[in-house]
């Protein structure tokens with residue numbers, strides 16, 4: 001299966017000289033929910049904006065279902081719906097009008113049935129005749145989603161969809177996303193919340209300082225997260241790990257007061273009893289043991305901080 | 309999905325016209341009231357003391373100039389707001405992400421701005437007939453000048469809207485450049501009435517050519533030949549189109 005979105009060698013340097021993206025390569029399959037995970041300023045919005053035509057790339061190539069986004073922008077853009085990070089609406093227009101406008105702008109024939117269904121699904125029906133200016137922030141965000149879905153896109157981009165969003169909207173939004181996925185719509189979302197990527201995505205791409213540093217199936221990533229960590233508090237601080245323990249993947253932390261051992265909690269043999277015996281044999285006394293889950297958050301922080 | 313995105317153009321045009329309807333008082337009543345005031349002041353108070361200009365009564369003489377004045381200022385402000393506002397509210401993202409070409413978008417926006425300008429021009433004309441008898445010698449040319457000017461200054465306004473980064477910049481071109489040029493451009497007098505060197509200096513003012521051509525279509529007399537006037541309007545239009553083409557090619561102030 002050829003990917004529905006293919007990004008190759010995309011770079012972006014803003015006019016200010018700010019390098020936002022270094023050589024991004026990414027392929028997203030049709031029907032996938034793909035999460036771009038990264039801290040603020042990583043370049044998530046820049047990448048999405050390039051794909052959607054809001055920002056011009058400095059070099060590289062993007063294909064949407066085989067259509068080059070520059071040469072064949074009509075075919076490429078017709079497939080895409082975008083819900084940007086910030087709410088941006090014509091506040092004087094009515095909800096219904098602004099959603100219809102979006103569909104028209106994308107060259108689609110009027111489809112009142114579709115628009116009505118959309119407004120109902122997003123709990124906008126009661127407010128369809130209201131002007132946008134009369135709506136709350138959450139309702140405005142719903143309008144943004146309705147506009148993005150008005151032309152029945154094959155690929156939906158959600159830029160930080162849950163930032164500052166209440167529980168109800170979050171639930172409704174994921175409901176809409178699941179239904180879209182069932183219909184074969186590809187969904188690409190950005191987030192800086194790991195839980196969100198974990199909850200929704202089939203695959204996760206971690207982006208940091210303009211580089212895509214990891215792309216992994218969420219399940220595989222979670223298996224990595226099945227790793228546990230054993231922290232051994234020393235009775236007395238030690239200068240170095242004794243030679244007798246050289247066979248163990250240990251790390252010395254907290255100025256020699258703590259030994260850290262990462263292990264797979266699902267493995268038949270975690271190695272802990274043997275390790276503790278070896279510690280005793282090496283004459284190392286410890287006062288406390290502690291196991292903890294290495295969260296994706298830790299891995300994430302590690303990924304992000306480990307590369308300077 | 310190939311070829312023209314006519315539905316997209318229609319969506320823009322309709323939405324722009326709806327915006328006009330929402331602000332119908334501002335859009336239509338203001339120019340009408342202004343015109344009536346001009347008539348009372350220039351046509352009534354001053355005009356009664358003026359002789360005929362070029363064989364035309366002063367009240368009738370100023371009508372084409374008045375229409376031009378409004379067409380220029382309204383055309384520019386309508387078109388500039390049409391594009392500046394989406395930039396300001398960031399709703400322009402939707403336009404940039406849509407499968408619509410820049411040319412199509414410009415056509416739709418300018419079409420709406422020009423429609424509005426022409427309507428306002430006709431409303432002023434109708435208002436003026438309540439004050440003075442007006443004859444139109446070359447109705448075809450009158451409509452042609454009206455349309456060409458509306459489109460040219462719609463394009464010019466569009467450029468201003470793209471260039472402007474704040475509301476002051478948005479207002480500065482119409483108020484500090486276009487209005488003075490129009491007042492000094494023979495809207496209310498014939499430049500033949502000016503002493504030298506002002507007459508010659510006036511010939512550097514593009515508005516002189518617009519007003520002159522438009523007035524010629526009414527009364528068959530103008531400060532300059534009608535061909536020259538026509539060349540000027542078309543020239544302005546071509547210049548604006550060239551600038552727009554460059555902007556869309558480079559993404560200047562539209563795409564980071």
Ligand SMILES: Nc1ncnc2c1ncn2[C@@H]1O[C@H](COP(=O)(O)OP(=O)(O)O)[C@@H](O)[C@H]1O
Pocket residue numbers: 014015016018019020038039040041042043044045046047564
């Ligand atoms: N229009 C712009 N001009 C200059 N720099 C920008 C612009 N937009 C974003 N940047 C910079 O590019 C980098 C990536 O930003 P962005 O793509 O918004 O990150 P994210 O969405 O991951 O938070 C940041 O350093 C940001 O300051």
Ligand SMILES: [Mg+2]
Pocket residue numbers: 044045046085159160
């Ligand atoms: Mg962002």
